Amino acid sequence: MRKSWITLGALFACVTALGLLVWLKPPKQQNATVAVTGLKSADARTLRVRHKGAPLASLEKRGNDWFLTEPINVPADSFQVLRLLAVLDAKSTSQYPLADSAKFELDAPQTEIIINDQRFLFGAINNVTREQYLLTHNQIYTVEPRFAAAVPANANALIRRSVLAPVDVPERFAFGTFTITTDGKKWSTTPPAGDISQDDYNRWVAQWREGSALRSEIADDTKTGREILVTLKGGAKIVLGVLQSDAELVVRRPDIGLQFVFTGDVGKQMMAAPITRK
Numbered sequence: 001m002r003k004s005w006i007t008l009g010a011l012f013a014c015v016t017a018l019g020l021l022v023w024l025k026p027p028k029q030q031n032a033t034v035a036v037t038g039l040k041s042a043d044a045r046t047l048r049v050r051h052k053g054a055p056l057a058s059l060e061k062r063g064n065d066w067f068l069t070e071p072i073n074v075p076a077d078s079f080q081v082l083r084l085l086a087v088l089d090a091k092s093t094s095q096y097p098l099a100d101s102a103k104f105e106l107d108a109p110q111t112e113i114i115i116n117d118q119r120f121l122f123g124a125i126n127n128v129t130r131e132q133y134l135l136t137h138n139q140i141y142t143v144e145p146r147f148a149a150a151v152p153a154n155a156n157a158l159i160r161r162s163v164l165a166p167v168d169v170p171e172r173f174a175f176g177t178f179t180i181t182t183d184g185k186k187w188s189t190t191p192p193a194g195d196i197s198q199d200d201y202n203r204w205v206a207q208w209r210e211g212s213a214l215r216s217e218i219a220d221d222t223k224t225g226r227e228i229l230v231t232l233k234g235g236a237k238i239v240l241g242v243l244q245s246d247a248e249l250v251v252r253r254p255d256i257g258l259q260f261v262f263t264g265d266v267g268k269q270m271m272a273a274p275i276t277r278k
Helices: 002-024 078-089 198-210 264-271
Strands: 046-051 054-062 065-070 111-115 118-125 132-136 139-143 170-174 179-182 187-190 215-218 226-232 237-245 248-253 258-263
Touching (some): 046 078, 179 198, 187 198, 248 264, 258 264
Antiparallel strands (some): 046 111, 054 065, 132 139, 170 179, 179 187
16 A cells, blocks of 8 residues: 555656646747848838749839839829738748758749849738748748738839829919918918818818828820819919819829829719808
């Protein structure tokens, strides 16, 4: 009987020791992530995009703004540029040697983003983890597929969609039948248009300054229409041509070679004096 108690005690001691070992063992660490590059968005000056081996678009930064340089020379959409530059913030949980590039379809990548002189090549997507293989600086990483998905199907998607640029600060809109002006503090309409709050004016001006068009395209210089004269802070003037305002509003800005297409409802609000919203 005594021998049985000794055996049982020994087993209990072993179980206790194993339990203590498990309790003291540090928790399993999550896969560590590493940055795929040390390049920062603020340092980006040029941007090139290739799709299926062919050049899609080239962009460059001038001051604080981005411009397409190929296939056309026009202002770029800042939101789309930020989507492309997001790859600079990518983190990876797995790395592979360059020798595995063919296995991951990186010898002939579908998509490539080149920021300054650093190339980011996107290959196959892992069917299990749903991560995509990325090659840069002779190292293969796994990253989220959204970085390659930011590359548009055509360059037109990278064209700026707002009629006015962030640096364009309007002080006067002359539509012919009415004028909207600010004295630096308050907006007003001539002839007077009733009791309109400054919030209503600000929303109306914001649509012209920041509103995103349904699409933007190369200006059609063969068409004519009525004009809107926009006077900016500092005295510079922009002449806008209204090519259409029925089913869609089409506004041409000849000084940058673009025209912007807005839906009918949005276009009606932009072409009319602001009204008080209830």
